[in-house]
Amino acid sequence: MIEIGSGDGWVQCSAGHRHWGLFGAAGLLVRHRDDADPPGVDRVLLQHRASWSHHGGTWGIPGGARDRGEAARVAALREAAEESSLDTAAVQVLDEFVDDHGGWTYTTVVARTPTAPPVSVRGRESTELRWVRTDRFDELALHPGFATTWPRVRLLGTG
Numbered sequence: 205m206i207e208i209g210s211g212d213g214w215v216q217c218s219a220g221h222r223h224w225g226l227f228g229a230a231g232l233l234v235r236h237r238d239d240a241d242p243p244g245v246d247r248v249l250l251q252h253r254a255s256w257s258h259h260g261g262t263w264g265i266p267g268g269a270r271d272r273g274e275a276a277r278v279a280a281l282r283e284a285a286e287e288s289s290l291d292t293a294a295v296q297v298l299d300e301f302v303d304d305h306g307g308w309t310y311t312t313v314v315a316r317t318p319t320a321p322p323v324s325v326r327g328r329e330s331t332e333l334r335w336v337r338t339d340r341f342d343e344l345a346l347h348p349g350f351a352t353t354w355p356r357v358r359l360l361g362t363g
C-alpha cells in the first residue's frame with residue numbers, strides 16, 4: 205500500500221544514480237564531544253546498515269526518504285527515531301548541508317547531543333548503532349554517499 209504523501213520510491217538523479225526518496229532524503233549527523241577524546245575529535249552516531257538494504261553492510265547515518273512537504277530536519281529526526289532509541293528530544297540541530305544531484309537532494313542535518321548513551325536498533329534497516337570517533341571513520345566501510353559527504357560536513361556543528 206502506498207500512503208498519500210509518502211516519499212517511498214526510487215528516483216534517478218541527473219547524474220544517473222538511483223536514489224531512495226521521491227522528495228529527496230535526509231540524514232541525521234549527531235555529534236557528541238567526549239572529554240576523554242583528543243582535541244578536535246567528536247563521536248558521531250553511525251548506523252550499520254542491514255545486508256538487504258541499499259549498500260547493505262556499510263556504515264552511514266540514520267535517515268531516509270522525506271515525505272511530501274516535510275522539512276529536512278523534521279525528516280532526519282523522524283527517521284532517526286524510527287531506526288534507533290536515540291533521544292531526539294535532547295538533540296540540538298545546528299546546521300544543514302544539501303547535496304544537490306539534480307532532481308534529487310540529500311540533506312545532512314548536523315546536530316549535537318550533550319550525552320551519548322548506548323543506542324539500540326529499532327526497525328529492520330540497521331543491525332547496530334554505534335558512537336564512532338571521527339578519527340576512526342577510516343576503519344569502517346562507509347556508505348558511498350556518506351563517504352562523499354563527510355569531508356564536506358566534517359567541520360559543521362563543531363563551533
Ligand SMILES: [Zn+2]
Nearest residue numbers: 217219221305
Ligand atoms: Zn545522484
